[in-house]
Amino acid sequence: MIKNIKWLFIASLSLVACNNNEDETVADVPVTAGSANFSKYVALGNSITAGFTDGALFKAGQQNSYAKLMADQFALVGGGEFKIPYMNDNIGGLMFGTTQIQSTRLIFNGSAPVNLAATPTTQLLPVLTGGFNNFGVPGAKSFHLLAPGYGNPAGLMTSPQTANPYFVRFASSATTSVLQDAMAQQPTFFSLWIGNNDVLGYAMSGGDGSNPITPATGAPGVGFDGTYNALVNTLTSGGAKGVVANIPYVSTIPFFTTVPYNPLTSAVLGNGNTTVGDATISQLNTQLYGPLKQALTAFGAGDRIELLSTSKANPVLIKDESLTDLSAQLTAAFTPSMGAANAAFYGAVFGKARQAKATDLVLLTTKNAIGAAPTASDSGLGFAPPSPLNKFGITYPLQDKHILIPTEIAELKTATDAYNATIKAAADAKVLAFVDVNAVMQQLANGGVRFDNYHMTASFVQGGAFGLDGVHLTARANAYVANKFLEAINATYGSTFKFYKPQSFPMSYPANLP
The missing domain is CATH 3.40.50.1110 (SGNH hydrolase)
Incomplete structure (x- = not known):
């Protein structure tokens, strides 16, 4: 995609x-x-x-x-x-x-x-x-x-x-x-x-x-x-x-x-066909984003997920390791409708998930990962997730290696500022x-x-x-x-x-x- x-x-x-x-x-x-x-x-x-x-x-x-x-x-x-x-x-x-x-x-x-x-x-x-x-x-x-x-x-x-x-x-x-x-x-x-x-x-x-x-x-x-x-x-x-x-x-x-945090339009999700893309967005909202939004809202974390829009560009789905892990809560919420095994799987995948924001930086190499199927080595779970949770950034969160979140960006800036102070002091001395x-x-x-x-x-x-x-x-x-x-x-x-x-x-x- x-x-x-x-x-x-x-x-x-x-x-x-x-x-x-x-x-x-x-x-x-x-x-x-x-x-x-x-x-x-x-x-x-x-x-x-x-x-x-x-x-x-x-x-x-x-x-x-x-x-x-x-x-x-x-x-x-x-x-x-x-x-x-x-x-x-x-x-x-x-x-x-x-x-x-x-x-x-x-x-x-x-x-x-x-x-x-x-x-x-x-x-x-x-x-x-x-x-x-x-x-x-x-x-x-x-x-x-x-x-x-x-x-x-x-x-x-x-x-x-x-x-x-x-x-x-x-x-x-x-x-x-x-x-x-x-x-x-x-x-x-x-x-x-x-x-x-x-x-x-x-x-x-x-x-x-x-x-x-x-x-x-x-x-x-x-x-x-x-x-x-x-x-x-x-x-x-x-x-x-x-x-x-x-x-x-x-x-x-x-x-x-270079890679925007919000590349998911109807045209992209429909492989150039906006009608198909609109239908895909409707399906994603019904089957994934809507239920996630509802469950997370009940736990006071509804701002992590918003429904996808057919009229604007939508953000990719990411894992943010700095978030409170809500996997147990999501597992409990989804168990009645999904069964214990599937609910536990969804809880593990989305416990620290959110949609990306303008304050995140998506790596250039991540462009090729968005829409691709996670593998056993890069899913973070040790196995390749099945459909429909098999599209990075769309139905499966991009992982830590794919994106820089604000806490990581702050770490980098702090280190760079310290290095630069050392360099300037040495030049002056x-x-x-x-x-x-x-x-x-x-x-x-x-x-x-x-x-x-x-x-x-x-x-x-x-x-x-x-x-x-x-x-x-x-x-x-x-x-x-x-x-x-x-x-x-x-x-x-x-x-x-x-x-x-x-x-x-x-x-x-x-x-x-x-």
């Missing part, structure tokens, strides 16, 4: 190669380094720093990362070579022998993002050698940058894994850490943008507990503050200067803002350039930004800022973010770096990217 909720179409494809397009408004200003030394630049971070986009790491994305764009500017004032652990192709994905362990990049097929149908040529092993400057590692949390063995191939076989395949590809040894390898380059300047995954992992799992938020406080390797200060103290220990960036709220990225990426992303999410005649927003696909995975930046947004970094560097160190024209960079990559 959810297939009737249409994806947005890509507005255009820009195929311009664009690493050296600079803003003509500052073209006549000589480029100078100011008080900083850019001869040896290293970039530390996660997937965004690496150039990951459209669900994969591939060469074009790496070439258009904000870190690479900054390095190109630093080269104008004596910056040395910026070595990147390039993937072999623009297919994306990663192979471990004959086994594919990472997916190919996403492309838009005219109606939805799909994985490129190709076999990756990038192998996990043998390890790349020669020393690198871009230490962006997709999937890394803050404490991973300190972890010895994060690049040890043997750590990929443990449960849980203690290594990261992307760092395995270019770690200098099996016992080194990301920070150790970065410091081995004897950096004179660094960028550090880390912490996104410390909250994002929790958010992308719907706050189901499988990927916890990193504690805001604790020792290095445990708490964010201890870890972050250890990173900054080490990076500046040799006199290097740098730029750091804070963490955006997850509510500003399209992975959490070490007199480092600071980029308020959180403010940048909020602006993109709330009206967007304009340059020349182009309007860039956080809208999924069409907005131009985020790739097809709904999380990572497009090349165009990387150029915009690079400008923000360069702006902060200019303000802090008296540099006069030029700015890129974001509109000259692609907002998407074609399927046949060479």
